[in-house]
Amino acid sequence: MxxxxxxxxxxxxxxxxxxxxxxxxxxxxxxxxxxxxxxxxxxxxxxxxxxxxxxxxxxxxxxxxxxxxxxxxxxxxxxxxxxxxxxxxxxxxxxxxxxxxxxxxxxxxxxxxxxxxxxxxxxxxxxxxxxxxxxxxxxxxxxxxxxxxxxxxxxPAPFNNLDEATRAFTKKGLSSDDMVALLGAHTIGRSHCTSFSNRLYNFSPTNSQDPTLDPLYAIQLKQQCPRGPNGNVDPNAVVSMNISPTISENSYYVDVLKNRGLFTSDQTLTTSPDTLSEVRDYARNNIKWQVDFSEAMIKMSQVEVLTGNAGEIRLNCRVINP
CATH class of the missing domain: 1.10.520.10 (Peroxidase; domain 1)
Incomplete structure (x- = not known):
């Protein structure tokens, strides 16, 4: 297979x-x-x-x-x-x-x-x-x-809602399907607390905490991202994206279905029937996500590329050629 x-x-x-x-x-x-x-x-x-x-x-x-x-x-x-x-x-x-x-x-x-x-x-x-x-x-x-x-x-920003995220991807010639597959990259790595702390503290005038966030997960995140005496979260504090942050697999989608998506832009995938259906498919089928992710990465890697005589071949990646 x-x-x-x-x-x-x-x-x-x-x-x-x-x-x-x-x-x-x-x-x-x-x-x-x-x-x-x-x-x-x-x-x-x-x-x-x-x-x-x-x-x-x-x-x-x-x-x-x-x-x-x-x-x-x-x-x-x-x-x-x-x-x-x-x-x-x-x-x-x-x-x-x-x-x-x-x-x-x-x-x-x-x-x-x-x-x-x-x-x-x-x-x-x-x-x-x-x-x-x-x-x-x-x-x-x-x-x-x-x-x-x-x-x-x-x-695309971690606080984007679905419409905002979709527009950012569409602007680069990437579809909603590409977006859902590519966001699965959040299955590995870590995030600074400041990228999502708005979901934990003073979320809105009526909710101090994002109501779409799993309450037990929110407690865990608050322990990892506490506010200091000044009321702000340490800008250097980080948390893992999920329970297996070094393994590239479909647990990201399982987390999203449990309302444990770390970013607003992750959890917002459940707000549309179409994207929710894809999340469910990927949560059930790791190979399907792996294949779709690979295809989406190939597509993304060709966005607005320079070829032929355009640009340059930099001799030092950190500095443009003289």
């Missing part, structure tokens, strides 16, 4: 836009994918949180100017870059793995492999190392030269 499912994903991954190709570096840098995979594995064995960090970084990259590696660019005195935008500031993880992979690739085949492609491969490898299903990554992206913190407003 697994072989059939994997074959299906490989077929889907080959149905890519013409400007990107599977095995893009077969002739120009044959060891590219293996080098990237090795660096992701090394980083993961030091810190399992690197896997969800790299998936999230790829996601956030694609929602701002497309999948062009612009999230990797450092801020300068004259420019506040994406990494310092509100959704990203102080929360991005995985830079070292990308930089280590890039350094090795520059020794292997200088000026060939883009940072945007490294990030796309690393996100795939992160899912695989977490126990998820892999896919062939279409590559050939070029790196962008512009990174602005202000543009991170396009990234």
């Amino acid at each position: 697994f072989t059939i499912v994997l074959a299906l994903v490989l077929v889907l991954s080959s149905q890519t836009e013409a400007q990107l190709q599977v095995n893009f570096y077969r002739n120009t840098c044959p060891k590219a994918e293996s080098i990237i995979r090795q660096e992701v594995q090394r980083a993961f064995f030091r810190d399992t949180g690197i896997a969800p960090g790299l998936v999230r970084m790829h996601f956030h990259d694609c929602f701002v100017r497309g999948c062009d590696g612009s999230i990797l660019i450092k801020s300068t005195p004259g420019n506040s870059a994406e990494e310092d935008g509100p959704p990203n500031a102080g929360t991005l993880r995985g830079f070292e793995a990308i930089e280590n992979a890039k350094a090795r690739l520059e020794q292997e085949c200088r000026g060939v492999v883009s940072c945007a492609d490294i990030l796309a491969y690393a996100a795939r490898d992160s899912i695989v190392i977490s126990g998820g299903l892999g896919w062939d990554v279409p590559a050939g992206r070029r790196d962008g030269r512009i990174s602005r913190a202000a543009e991170t407003i396009d990234i």
Whole structure:
């Protein structure tokens, strides 16, 4: 059964836009994918949180100017870059793995492999190392030269309701079905308490706590995210996304059905018959989610890409070329 499912994903991954190709570096840098995979594995064995960090970084990259590696660019005195935008500031993880992979690739085949492609491969490898299903990554992206913190407003927010979240995905050419599948990435990793503490304290004029949140789960979260003397939650406090934060599987959807979705944008999937039906399907069938997630990741990784002579191949992923 697994072989059939994997074959299906490989077929889907080959149905890519013409400007990107599977095995893009077969002739120009044959060891590219293996080098990237090795660096992701090394980083993961030091810190399992690197896997969800790299998936999230790829996601956030694609929602701002497309999948062009612009999230990797450092801020300068004259420019506040994406990494310092509100959704990203102080929360991005995985830079070292990308930089280590890039350094090795520059020794292997200088000026060939883009940072945007490294990030796309690393996100795939992160899912695989977490126990998820892999896919062939279409590559050939070029790196962008512009990174602005202000543009991170396009990234879907944890407090979005269903309409807001759907619009954010639609703006990037991704469907509601893609959105439901991609949000399953929240099955791994952790979150800062500040991303959802509004659901625990002073939720609305009539409810101090979000009524859609499971009461026992809310008690647990309040213990992990207490308010300080100033009434605020520690901005550095974090909690696991679910009970198995290092394993890529469908428990996220089981949690949502139990009103234990961590973010508003997670729990809001139960507010529409269509999205609720998909959540139920994925909660029952892990393989179905794995396949749909892989297909959605392939689709997302092609959002507004730079190819051909556009952009550049950055020599240092953190700095645009001179």
